[in-house]
Amino acid sequence: MxxxxxxxxxxxxxxxxxxxxxxxxxxxxxxxxxxxxxxxxxxxxxxxxxxxxxxxxxxxxxxxxxxxxxxxxxxxxxxxxxxxxxxxxxxxxxxxxxxxxxxxxxxxxxxxxxxxxxxxxxxxxxxxxxxxxxxxxxxxxxxxxxxxxxxxxxxxxxxxxxxxxxxxxxxxxxxxxxxxxxxxxxxxxxxxxxxxxxxxxxxxxxxxxxxxxxxxxxxxxxxxxxxxxxxxxxxxxxxxxxxxxxxxxxxxxxxxxxxxxxxxxxxxxxxxxxxxxxxxxxxxxxxxxxxxxxxxxxxxxxxxxxxxDHPWRPFFEEVSKALPRSWPHELEKLIDGAKALPAADRIEEEGRKWLELGLRYQLMVKNYLGVELGRKCMDVTQAYIGRDPASYHKYYIEPQEKLERELEEWCGEMTAFFRRNELSDSEEFVAEKRAIFS
Ligand SMILES: [Zn+2]
Structure with missing residues (x-):
């Protein structure tokens, strides 16, 4: 055979x-x-x-x-x-x-x-x-x-x-x-x-x-x-x-x-x-x-x-090194990089968009951890040494509100991606990804 x-x-x-x-x-x-x-x-x-x-x-x-x-x-x-x-x-x-x-x-x-x-x-x-x-x-x-x-x-x-x-x-x-x-x-x-x-x-x-x-x-x-x-x-x-x-x-x-x-x-x-x-x-x-x-x-x-010889290869090397760290400033740079990737056909073009959505999700998760875990720590710290309401609002409340807006936008774009590419189970996928932030 x-x-x-x-x-x-x-x-x-x-x-x-x-x-x-x-x-x-x-x-x-x-x-x-x-x-x-x-x-x-x-x-x-x-x-x-x-x-x-x-x-x-x-x-x-x-x-x-x-x-x-x-x-x-x-x-x-x-x-x-x-x-x-x-x-x-x-x-x-x-x-x-x-x-x-x-x-x-x-x-x-x-x-x-x-x-x-x-x-x-x-x-x-x-x-x-x-x-x-x-x-x-x-x-x-x-x-x-x-x-x-x-x-x-x-x-x-x-x-x-x-x-x-x-x-x-x-x-x-x-x-x-x-x-x-x-x-x-x-x-x-x-x-x-x-x-x-x-x-x-x-x-x-x-x-x-x-x-x-x-x-x-x-x-x-x-x-x-x-x-x-x-x-x-x-x-x-x-x-x-x-x-x-x-x-x-x-x-x-x-x-x-x-x-x-x-x-x-x-x-x-x-x-x-x-x-x-x-x-x-x-x-x-x-x-x-x-x-x-x-x-x-x-x-x-x-x-x-x-x-x-594929034009995506150098970008994938950067992504692979940066993802385990997931520093926000590195992810932001990679999101711009994903937007600029060339695409040889429609599958590659949509694959490029998924990369961008995936990196944006990774950034949201990292920012969420930063805000939520930071806030929990500071709630304890402030019980010991006092509280600055203005900086608390700036570092924990405002980023949380921004994150909520970004998440709504991401869920909308991901749902549209599923619809455009006739993929099953968009509701489950988006709900699972949203649940992380609740
Ligand atoms: Zn048996």
């Missing part, structure tokens, strides 16, 4: 563009050099096999048109179907609570008699949208509550060789064989073998299975890659173009420097690499920025050599 390094993953559980806008994004991704795109649909399509669980943003006809557009560009769409963990969007509903592993809302009990048939029915429903594909991603990461229920625990206790990971392997292996029987090559995230320290057992999966070793911190592969390769299965790497980071609740953009180090490090690994773009930290977590917040990193991940 003709592999290549330019795999892109897009997670739909976060902010999703409309169907026409996704087609525009595919044109952009194709121009970047991506050839295979993994769509993690999650809850964003109305799945017949999970009644009353979805929170749809796209219809099946729209998905078919998107896949046809990708095919016309010579790109393959690969669906990702989670088969074990990260199923909060289904299991949070009382209707499906009986499928939970040990009562945990994010994980399926693989021993429940309904579990495998329901997952297979979902795979069949997804494959109806993608009849011509060669790969399917089955997720299977972060099943942290493995063997929490009595039934699974008993099976693990009897399996003296494999223990807990035996329960995982039997479930994941069965679904892998199911899709292989349909002519597909399955891939799964490999972290459970690493976290359970049982990479020696990964080779029990069918030989067609691809293990994807994701590492989103640092500059790419770690020693786990060699341990996974010893299983005899093919190993891919996975970077993150967008993922969780320490400040993600109160920022409107990833620090691009961290992301560039990660994607470029993986690209040097010599492995096939899937560049992931996450929509939320999990089903029941806050929204990450839209794809517009990652335009520069999309370009760099697909074609590092093109990024070397």
């Amino acid at each position: 003709n592999n290549n390094k330019n795999w892109l993953h897009l997670d739909f559980k976060g902010i999703v563009p409309s169907e026409p806008k996704i087609r525009e994004w595919l044109d952009f991704f194709h121009k970047c050099g991506y050839e295979r795109v993994i769509f993690e649909y999650d809850c964003r399509v109305q799945w017949d096999c999970w009644p009353d669980a979805s929170d749809p943003r796209l219809t099946k006809d729209e998905i078919r048109r998107i896949a046809a557009h990708a095919a016309a560009l010579g790109m393959e769409v690969i669906p990702l179907v989670q088969i074990h963990g990260h199923l909060d969007w289904i299991l949070k509903h009382e209707r499906y609570a009986y499928l939970r592993e040990g009562g945990f809302v994010n994980e399926l009990c693989p021993q429940h008699p309904d579990a495998k048939p329901m997952i297979k029915a979902w795979i069949d429903e997804v494959l109806e949208l993608h009849p011509d594909i060669h790969y399917i991603h089955l997720g299977a990461d972060e099943t942290w509550h493995l063997c929490s229920c009595e039934k699974c625990r008993e099976i693990a206790a009897r399996d003296t060789e494999r223990g807990k990971i035996g329960v995982y392997l039997d479930h994941v292996g069965d679904i892998c064989r199911y899709v292989i029987g349909k002519g597909l090559r399955p891939m799964i995230w490999a972290d459970m073998f690493c976290s359970e320290n049982r990479t020696d057992l990964a080779g029990e999966l069918p030989p067609e299975t691809i293990l994807v070793n994701w590492q989103y911190a640092g500059d790419g592969p770690t020693e786990t890659t060699a341990r996974l390769k010893a299983s005899g299965l093919e190993v891919y790497g996975a970077s993150a173009i967008q993922c969780a980071w320490y400040e993600h609740w109160w920022c409107a953009m990833n620090n691009p420097g961290d992301r560039l180090v990660n994607v470029l490090g993986w690209n040097r690994s010599g492995l096939n690499v899937i560049h992931t773009t996450w929509g939320r930290p999990g089903n029941l977590w806050n929204l990450y920025p839209s794809w517009f917040g990652s335009v520069g990193v999309f370009i760099a991940a697909a074609a590092p050599e093109r990024w070397q």
Whole structure:
């Protein structure tokens, strides 16, 4: 099979563009050099096999048109179907609570008699949208509550060789064989073998299975890659173009420097690499920025050599150095810098605007901390040494009022950005970002 390094993953559980806008994004991704795109649909399509669980943003006809557009560009769409963990969007509903592993809302009990048939029915429903594909991603990461229920625990206790990971392997292996029987090559995230320290057992999966070793911190592969390769299965790497980071609740953009180090490090690994773009930290977590917040990193991940000459590169270096400090005077300078960036197409132009909005948000958060924390400190100080009402007003009350006006303006501009680019969930995103200041 003709592999290549330019795999892109897009997670739909976060902010999703409309169907026409996704087609525009595919044109952009194709121009970047991506050839295979993994769509993690999650809850964003109305799945017949999970009644009353979805929170749809796209219809099946729209998905078919998107896949046809990708095919016309010579790109393959690969669906990702989670088969074990990260199923909060289904299991949070009382209707499906009986499928939970040990009562945990994010994980399926693989021993429940309904579990495998329901997952297979979902795979069949997804494959109806993608009849011509060669790969399917089955997720299977972060099943942290493995063997929490009595039934699974008993099976693990009897399996003296494999223990807990035996329960995982039997479930994941069965679904892998199911899709292989349909002519597909399955891939799964490999972290459970690493976290359970049982990479020696990964080779029990069918030989067609691809293990994807994701590492989103640092500059790419770690020693786990060699341990996974010893299983005899093919190993891919996975970077993150967008993922969780320490400040993600109160920022409107990833620090691009961290992301560039990660994607470029993986690209040097010599492995096939899937560049992931996450929509939320999990089903029941806050929204990450839209794809517009990652335009520069999309370009760099697909074609590092093109990024070397890209006019945004020097600016990204400045941003990456300044963001961890977030001094207001540096952020103000960067906002002016973002306004002056050139743009080669509409996606870059809107990406430039998102950068500007993201930096303005960062500045507001920093100013808010300065005013609020300063005021709290001074309230104590003044109880000891007295109070100057005029300077108190100037340094704590006036900036607070100014900040409120700036926040209103920012929320209005961000809402207009969502509308103009036909992005979903503007109300939630803006409300989350506003909540920091209340
Ligand atoms: Zn169980």
